[in-house]
Amino acid sequence: MAKRALIQSLSNVDIRLLRIFMTVTECGGFAASELELDIGRSTISKHVSDLELRIGLKLCNRGPSGFALTAEGEKVLEAAHKLMSSIDGFQSEIDDIHSKLTGTLRIGLFDQSSTNPDARIHDAIRHFDMVAPDVALDIALAPPSTLEARVTDGTMDVAVVPIHRQSSLLSYTPLYLEHMTLYCGEGHALFDAPEELSIADLKLGTQKYAGYAFNSPNMKAGRQLGIKRAAQVQEEEALSLLIQSGRYLGFLADHVAETFLRKGTVRPIAPNHTGYSTTFAAITRKKPEPDRKTLEFMSCLRAAHDEVINRLDVS
Amino acid sequence: MAKRALIQSLSNVDIRLLRIFMTVTECGGFAASELELDIGRSTISKHVSDLELRIGLKLCNRGPSGFALTAEGEKVLEAAHKLMSSIDGFQSEIDDIHSKLTGTLRIGLFDQSSTNPDARIHDAIRHFDMVAPDVALDIALAPPSTLEARVTDGTMDVAVVPIHRQSSLLSYTPLYLEHMTLYCGEGHALFDAPEELSIADLKLGTQKYAGYAFNSPNMKAGRQLGIKRAAQVQEEEALSLLIQSGRYLGFLADHVAETFLRKGTVRPIAPNHTGYSTTFAAITRKKPEPDRKTLEFMSCLRAAHDEVINRLDVS
DNA sequence: TCTAAAGTTTCCTTTTTCTGCAACTATAGA
DNA sequence: TCTATAGTTGCAGAAAAAGGAAACTTTAGA
Numbered sequence: 001m002a003k004r005a006l007i008q009s010l011s012n013v014d015i016r017l018l019r020i021f022m023t024v025t026e027c028g029g030f031a032a033s034e035l036e037l038d039i040g041r042s043t044i045s046k047h048v049s050d051l052e053l054r055i056g057l058k059l060c061n062r063g064p065s066g067f068a069l070t071a072e073g074e075k076v077l078e079a080a081h082k083l084m085s086s087i088d089g090f091q092s093e094i095d096d097i098h099s100k101l102t103g104t105l106r107i108g109l110f111d112q113s114s115t116n117p118d119a120r121i122h123d124a125i126r127h128f129d130m131v132a133p134d135v136a137l138d139i140a141l142a143p144p145s146t147l148e149a150r151v152t153d154g155t156m157d158v159a160v161v162p163i164h165r166q167s168s169l170l171s172y173t174p175l176y177l178e179h180m181t182l183y184c185g186e187g188h189a190l191f192d193a194p195e196e197l198s199i200a201d202l203k204l205g206t207q208k209y210a211g212y213a214f215n216s217p218n219m220k221a222g223r224q225l226g227i228k229r230a231a232q233v234q235e236e237e238a239l240s241l242l243i244q245s246g247r248y249l250g251f252l253a254d255h256v257a258e259t260f261l262r263k264g265t266v267r268p269i270a271p272n273h274t275g276y277s278t279t280f281a282a283i284t285r286k287k288p289e290p291d292r293k294t295l296e297f298m299s300c301l302r303a304a305h306d307e308v309i310n311r312l313d314v315s
Numbered sequence: 316m317a318k319r320a321l322i323q324s325l326s327n328v329d330i331r332l333l334r335i336f337m338t339v340t341e342c343g344g345f346a347a348s349e350l351e352l353d354i355g356r357s358t359i360s361k362h363v364s365d366l367e368l369r370i371g372l373k374l375c376n377r378g379p380s381g382f383a384l385t386a387e388g389e390k391v392l393e394a395a396h397k398l399m400s401s402i403d404g405f406q407s408e409i410d411d412i413h414s415k416l417t418g419t420l421r422i423g424l425f426d427q428s429s430t431n432p433d434a435r436i437h438d439a440i441r442h443f444d445m446v447a448p449d450v451a452l453d454i455a456l457a458p459p460s461t462l463e464a465r466v467t468d469g470t471m472d473v474a475v476v477p478i479h480r481q482s483s484l485l486s487y488t489p490l491y492l493e494h495m496t497l498y499c500g501e502g503h504a505l506f507d508a509p510e511e512l513s514i515a516d517l518k519l520g521t522q523k524y525a526g527y528a529f530n531s532p533n534m535k536a537g538r539q540l541g542i543k544r545a546a547q548v549q550e551e552e553a554l555s556l557l558i559q560s561g562r563y564l565g566f567l568a569d570h571v572a573e574t575f576l577r578k579g580t581v582r583p584i585a586p587n588h589t590g591y592s593t594t595f596a597a598i599t600r601k602k603p604e605p606d607r608k609t610l611e612f613m614s615c616l617r618a619a620h621d622e623v624i625n626r627l628d629v630s
Numbered sequence: 631t632c633t634a635a636a637g638t639t640t641c642c643t644t645t646t647t648c649t650g651c652a653a654c655t656a657t658a659g660a
Numbered sequence: 661t662c663t664a665t666a667g668t669t670g671c672a673g674a675a676a677a678a679g680g681a682a683a684c685t686t687t688a689g690a
Contacts, residue, residue: 015330031666043649045668055409058445061618064657064666070618072412072446079408086401093394094370097387287686288376291385346636358679360637379636379687 015087017051018080021059024048025077029067101132101293107139108147108159112236113280116255118176120304121160128300135293143234145214151283157294158301162278164216172281173298175305180218180251182225182274183266187246191267199225199273210239210248218251221276240266251276330402332366333395336374339363340392344382419451420608423462423474427551428595431570433491435619436475443615450608458549460529466598472609473616477593479531488597488613490620495533495566497540497589498581502561506582514540514588525554525563533566536591555581566591 020037027033030044037044052059059073069077105128114121125137140156144164150156152169166172184190190207208230212218222229231248233239236256242248244265251274252266260266268274282301284290290298335352342348345359352359367374374388384392420443428434440452455471459479465471467484481487499505505522523545527533537544546563548554551571557563559580566589567581575581583589597616599605605613617624 029666039648040650041667042651042669045666046649049668057409057413058442062667063655064664065622066658067666068618068621070442070446075412076409079405082408083401083405086398086404089401090394090398093397094372094391097372097390097394103386288378288380289373292372292387344636354678355680356637357639357681360639361679364638377637379634379685381688382636 014051014054015083017047017054018083020044020047021051022077022080022084024067025060025069025073030062032067100134101296102134103291103293104136104138105158105293105297106156107137107297108150108156108161109139109141110144110147110159110161110236110280111141112253112256113160113178116176116178116253116280118178118305118308119160119280120176120308121301124297124300124304127304128297131300132293132296141235143212143214144216148283151285154285154288157290158282158284158297160280160282160301162216163281169286170283171286172283173302174279174281174309175301176280176308177277178253178255178280179275179277180221180253181257181271182249182269183243183252183257183260184249184269185244185246185267186265188249188267190249190269191246197270199270204249204269208248210242210250212239217276217278221251221274225274329366329369330398332362332369333398335359335362336366337392337395337399339382340375340384340388345377413446413448419453420447420473420612421453421455421471422612423455423457423465423471423476425459425462425474425476425551425595426456427568427571428475428493431491431493431568431595433493433620433623434475434595435491435623436616439612439615439619442619443612446615447608447611456550458527458529459531463598466600469600472605473597473599473612475595475597475616477531478596484601485598486601488599488617489594489624490597490616491595491623492592493568493570493595494590494592495536495568496572496586497564497584498558498567498572498575499564499584500559500561500582501580503564503582505564505584506561514585519564519584523563525557525565527554532591532593536566536589540589 023036024030024033024044027036030041030048033044034041048059055076057072057076058070059076060067060069062068109121113119128135142150144159144161147156147159147161148167148170151159152167160175162178163172163174184207205226205228207227209222209227210231210233211222211229213232213234219229227249231242233242236253239250240252240256240260243250243252244260249269252260257266257268261268282298284294284298338352339345339348339359342351345356345363348359349356363374370391372387372391373385374391375382375384377383424436429436443450457465459476462471462474462476463482463485466474467482475490477493478487478489499522520541520543522542524537524542525546525548526537526544528547528549534544542564546557548557551568554565555567555571555575558565558567559575564584567575572581572583576583597613599609599613
């Protein structure tokens with residue numbers, strides 16, 4: 001049996017040989033292990049010989065006289081068992097990585113959007129927390145343009161924003177609709193105007209209008225009504241403030257306005273003519289592909305809004 | 316990236332793929348690792364993709380925009396490092412098994428014993444040389460009493476001697492039996508005696524007897540036959556010389572006598588009544604414990620005589 | 631916009647590995 | 661001595677893996 005150096009640690013093949021050797025010892029002979037290994041005796045013989053050559057030790061005595069490990073064989077067997085344990089350990093580490101999502105998921109939302117009854121983001125979060133309890137959440141509110149920028153540059157994993165013009169770098173998943181209506185606040189010139197007045201009668205062009213600073217359907221809707229923006233905001237909350245000041249017109253989401261309507265502090269302006277809807281979508285970046293926890297959260301988002309999407313037929 | 320189950324632990328190939336992956340991360344990119352790995356970029360790309368497929372995780376983002384491990388990639392890399400350590404550990408265990416044995420093994424034998432067909436000392440030596448090729452052998456022939464003394468005082472590592480009274484300082488490992496029969500040489504008074512003569516008729520008490528100078532079953536056997544020692548020797552070879560002189564009776568091992576019998580120069584005396592068996596055993600000293608190469612050689616001796624021991628049921 | 635760099639993909643060749651068959655040797659047991 | 665068993669060896673075909681060339685895609689940066 002020539003002695004050949006174990007040049008560089010046992011690579012590839014050797015592990016298979018070790019497995020074969022271990023099976024053979026368990027079966028107590030080559031013939032006995034044929035079935036177990038499902039390979040012929042001659043092949044087993046060659047493999048064991050190869051292993052002996054590789055390791056440089058005679059591992060077992062075999063022949064018509066029986067099968068028996070040599071002293072070295074025993075030691076090698078023991079070492080092999082340890083090695084296999086390590087390999088199994090590696091396996092389960094991989095399995096862990098598979099099943100366990102960790103790290104921090106950075107979510108971005110546009111303000112007020114979470115109070116929309118069609119927004120089921122909280123449901124998605126609840127579900128996600130059950131699926132991936134070890135992932136920490138980092139939720140930030142910011143204007144859509146900021147959210148888009150942060151998702152694009154990877155400093156945020158996912159965000160829910162109103163869709164306007166889509167970026168080719170981002171992937172959009174429509175979730176729900178938000179309906180906006182034009183409002184004015186208590187004390188505004190139009191607050192007590194008769195309901196029968198037509199849009200033309202309202203002379204909207206003479207009114208101050210508060211809108212979003214960022215590109216959105218909001219701007220378009222305002223322009224269509226012939227009003228010009230005299231104040232711009234980043235948050236819807238700021239917008240409702242301006243409206244309630246009684247000096248500005250502005251669009252509010254229905255669910256946001258609801259509270260104020262109940263208190264009687266705002267009044268919708270020609271709700272059947274001035275309203276418009278915005279689609280809110282989850283955005284992720286196309287490349288590099290979002291990581292697993294993000295994909296998982298996306299799947300939770302989709303599941304949570306599945307019914308909403310079907311009902312509203314969001315484009 | 317299709318997800319394929321890691322059916323049964325990572326076999327064979329995967330370790331190579333892991334090594335490639337590790338090198339790539341060290342080099343910080345595919346292109347950078349081309350030289351290090353000495354394989355082309357396309358091949359590296361394929362290997363890394365294969366690994367990802369195998370493990371079922373995206374390990375790194377790469378492209379013109381740069382190379383970066385994913386969160387999972389980091390973890391896999393760490394696990395891979397641990398695995399490699401285990402493999403190295405296995406390596407060094409293997410190395411230990413054969414490289415720790417060096418120096419000189421001093422073996423003592425009683426003369427003629429090696430020609431006993433049941434003595435597999437040569438087999439043990441052959442095996443030992445495979446296991447510990449770097450151990451030099453120093454083999455000496457000497458009378459049992461000398462061998463015992465030298466093993467006891469540590470100037471000899473192991474010896475094979477006929478067992479008589481066991482020393483509490485030595486550890487005995489029975490190896491094989493040697494059967495002895497009483498012989499006389501050509502020209503002796505009993506050489507031509509009729510075979511039918513009983514032991515009593517032979518009047519052995521009147522014959523000169525040559526025996527070993529050291530304590531052994533030989534003495535006891537002689538006494539039982541009522542013959543008294545008129546010559547003493549240290550070596551069996553000397554004994555056969557005296558027997559062949561035609562003046563002395565003496566015990567010879569069957570395998571030693573065989574040659575002379577074939578030449579017709581000796582004749583067994585009442586072989587069915589005068590014979591006795593001696594157990595040959597390997598001796599080592601109990602304290603201090605024999606060193607590793609000696610233990611290894613003992614194990615070789617045991618292995619080589621395993622079959623003999625089982626067959627003869629040596630006490 | 632253009633270019634160079636980094637990877638990917640496809641397709642092919644070259645190696646290596648795996649395997650069984652058949653003939654062989656060696657041993658235990660009848 | 662003969663036979664059945666256990667394993668070995670040489671041979672050759674099959675299968676798989678490794679590897680590279682070339683064309684392609686994508687992206688950073690000039």
